[in-house]
Amino acid sequence: MAELISVLLFYKYVRIKNPEAFREEHLKILNEFNLKGRVLVAEEGINGAVSGTKESTEQYKRCMHSIPGFSDVHFKETEAKSHPFRKTQVKIKKEIVASGLYDKVDVNDAGIHLEPAEFRKMIEDDEDTVVLDMRNDYEYKVGRFRGAVQIGTENFREFTAKVSHFDEFKGRNILMYCTGGVRCEKASAYFRQKGFKNVFQLKGGIMNYCRQFPDDLFEGACFTFDSRLLIPASKNSKVLKCEICSSECDSYINCRNVHCDKLFVCCDGCRRKLGGCCSEGCGAEIEGI
Ligand SMILES: [Zn+2]
Numbered sequence: 077m078a079e080l081i082s083v084l085l086f087y088k089y090v091r092i093k094n095p096e097a098f099r100e101e102h103l104k105i106l107n108e109f110n111l112k113g114r115v116l117v118a119e120e121g122i123n124g125a126v127s128g129t130k131e132s133t134e135q136y137k138r139c140m141h142s143i144p145g146f147s148d149v150h151f152k153e154t155e156a157k158s159h160p161f162r163k164t165q166v167k168i169k170k171e172i173v174a175s176g177l178y179d180k181v182d183v184n185d186a187g188i189h190l191e192p193a194e195f196r197k198m199i200e201d202d203e204d205t206v207v208l209d210m211r212n213d214y215e216y217k218v219g220r221f222r223g224a225v226q227i228g229t230e231n232f233r234e235f236t237a238k239v240s241h242f243d244e245f246k247g248r249n250i251l252m253y254c255t256g257g258v259r260c261e262k263a264s265a266y267f268r269q270k271g272f273k274n275v276f277q278l279k280g281g282i283m284n285y286c287r288q289f290p291d292d293l294f295e296g297a298c299f300t301f302d303s304r305l306l307i308p309a310s311k312n313s314k315v316l317k318c319e320i321c322s323s324e325c326d327s328y329i330n331c332r333n334v335h336c337d338k339l340f341v342c343c344d345g346c347r348r349k350l351g352g353c354c355s356e357g358c359g360a361e362i363e364g365i
């Protein structure tokens with residue numbers, strides 16, 4: 077059997093004075109270890125997802141921890157049967173996660189980080205707690221913490237416009253989470269800025285939680301921004317149903333009609349029947365081209 081590929085997800089908000097120099101140096105490191113994936117670099121820090129053999133990802137982690145300012149980078153690790161990224165890229169961005177807030181929030185004023193065990197305990201001990209999913213609708217749809225409410229975005233950039241919808245929860249504990257934590261750093265800082273007092277964020281996000289508490293409060297699959305699209309985060313995956321025939325399944329695909337490009341849960345049978353499209357209409361459109 078082929079060796080499994082390790083996939084690392086990580087971020088760090090730290091001032092990078094010269095992103096261009098950092099980019100060049102980091103690309104060399106990725107190539108040296110034969111890693112694929114993408115690392116975003118900005119003056120505010122780095123955000124990356126890379127894949128490689130177990131050995132090379134371990135080397136990369138050690139290398140990263142030796143870079144001044146990065147000794148405490150927290151890596152979230154999952155496995156894949158093959159590289160979920162095709163290229164090796166390091167890109168310079170204005171923000172490491174596009175929120176549109178750039179210099180309008182300070183992540184030093186973010187919500188309190190909770191370890192998975194603390195997050196779990198707070199949900200169990202305080203029934204007034206609001207669990208808030210900061211991810212997009214298509215991510216929430218395929219898996220989420222039990223009882224979580226969704227921020228309601230198609231793109232993270234939209235979240236600031238949604239915050240006032242949650243004003244009634246201002247006196248309550250808000251426990252927010254995302255995939256690996258990078259979005260909640262900014263989102264929790266913004267909520268605090270808007271007068272929410274008790275804001276907490278799940279350290280390391282769903283990835284970290286499910287590693288420690290598999291088959292627990294997280295139900296369904298976790299969406300990933302790589303070719304896997306979904307990773308089964310929990311055996312309690314009953315939330316996942318084929319959107320065509322409603323049978324239980326755990327695969328997510330992009331409609332093959334590029335003009336549609338809809339992400340939808342689809343079983344193998346329906347994928348074959350509809351040729352990878354989300355509907356007969358979409359399939360007919362491709363035939364007609
Ligand atoms: Zn189906």
Ligand SMILES: [Zn+2]
Nearest residue numbers: 331336354358
């Ligand atoms: Zn379609």
